[in-house]
Amino acid sequence: MARTKTLPSDFYHSSSVFNQETESIFKNEWLWVGRSEELSLVGSYITTDIIGYPIIILRDNSNDLKAFHNVCRHRAAKVVSTKSGVCKHMICPYHGWKYDLNGKLMDTPKFYANDDFDEDNHSLFKISIEERFGLVFINLNQESKSLGEWFAGFDKVVSNYFDDNLVHHNELRFDVHANWKTYVDNYQEGYHIPLVHPQLNRDVIWQDYTLENKDEYSIHSVPERANSDQPGSFGWHFPNFIFNIYGRGIVFQRIEPLKPKWCRVVYNLFRPKNISEEDFENKEGKYQLEVSLEDQKLIPEIQQNLQAGIYNEGPLSKKYETGVAYFHDLYLTKLNLENNK
Ligand code: FES
Numbered sequence: 001m002a003r004t005k006t007l008p009s010d011f012y013h014s015s016s017v018f019n020q021e022t023e024s025i026f027k028n029e030w031l032w033v034g035r036s037e038e039l040s041l042v043g044s045y046i047t048t049d050i051i052g053y054p055i056i057i058l059r060d061n062s063n064d065l066k067a068f069h070n071v072c073r074h075r076a077a078k079v080v081s082t083k084s085g086v087c088k089h090m091i092c093p094y095h096g097w098k099y100d101l102n103g104k105l106m107d108t109p110k111f112y113a114n115d116d117f118d119e120d121n122h123s124l125f126k127i128s129i130e131e132r133f134g135l136v137f138i139n140l141n142q143e144s145k146s147l148g149e150w151f152a153g154f155d156k157v158v159s160n161y162f163d164d165n166l167v168h169h170n171e172l173r174f175d176v177h178a179n180w181k182t183y184v185d186n187y188q189e190g191y192h193i194p195l196v197h198p199q200l201n202r203d204v205i206w207q208d209y210t211l212e213n214k215d216e217y218s219i220h221s222v223p224e225r226a227n228s229d230q231p232g233s234f235g236w237h238f239p240n241f242i243f244n245i246y247g248r249g250i251v252f253q254r255i256e257p258l259k260p261k262w263c264r265v266v267y268n269l270f271r272p273k274n275i276s277e278e279d280f281e282n283k284e285g286k287y288q289l290e291v292s293l294e295d296q297k298l299i300p301e302i303q304q305n306l307q308a309g310i311y312n313e314g315p316l317s318k319k320y321e322t323g324v325a326y327f328h329d330l331y332l333t334k335l336n337l338e339n340n341k
Pocket residue numbers: 072073074075076077092093094095096097
């Protein structure tokens with residue numbers, strides 16, 4: 001039986017829980033970090049921070065994507081300090097150690113190494129990397145299952161909507177004063193649509209909202225009203241990857257944990273090639289932003305209350321909040337915590 005109550009409120013702000021999540025969840029799951037088109041040329045690279053780890057992603061000389069921890073094997077400086085670019089090799093800005101595009105240490109200028117130093121044992125630390133739907137995913141656990149296995153049936157659902165005819169429209173980023181789970185909880189139910197999203201409520205029949213929860217993902221389906229070309233289908237894959245069908249396009253979204261009380265929400269909108277940027281922005285772009293801002297107004301207020309020590313846990317609807325229950329069940333299993341339903 002699924003959970004009937006939410007997670008206890010301290011899960012939404014405790015530093016020790018946050019550290020445990022990093023170890024047990026985020027260091028073992030596939031995390032979306034960028035787009036393939038940002039890395040189209042040999043030597044093109046991007047750097048970013050993911051769950052507190054600086055990383056480098058690049059396209060090597062064999063045209064394969066590679067990912068490394070952005071940490072020099074000498075004295076731990078960031079080897080690449082720029083956000084993006086194209087390079088033939090990487091030179092650490094601290095003492096000039098040089099690495100090739102496979103992360104292999106090539107040169108240690110004027111170093112005067114001790115006898116026990118072996119260049120071959122000082123390559124950059126590797127990270128697993130794969131691509132799907134024009135998106136780049138990494139996994140900090142090199143022993144993890146493949147991205148294809150991880151996606152499982154979720155891949156098929158997204159494939160129904162994603163095709164080569166889509167082009168990147170824009171990226172939106174918001175730092176939100178809320179734990180990442182506060183944001184995911186909100187995503188995982190349509191019960192709040194009538195009061196929080198008036199336009200969406202005019203476009204869909206929220207009472208007929210259904211959820212399919214399985215294989216570590218949830219597919220949300222809601223019938224549209226006549227004369228509306230909005231939704232559709234939405235989907236979330238544990239822990240923080242989301243797709244939304246919006247009218248003529250598709251939106252991918254991730255919810256990155258930044259700190260116990262802060263998350264970053266990143267949206268990438270894609271539109272069909274034959275639709276102009278302006279046309280799409282005026283319709284789907286505006287719509288997406290409006291719905292998102294409606295949620296973002298509310299979520300930090302919920303977070304404040306989760307931290308206040310007044311409320312501990314609340315009941316979940318067995319009809320409309322099965323997605324939240326499923327998320328919490330999965331979450332506790334991944335943390336190896338007892339699930340007191
Ligand atoms: S820390 Fe990179 S060369 Fe010294």
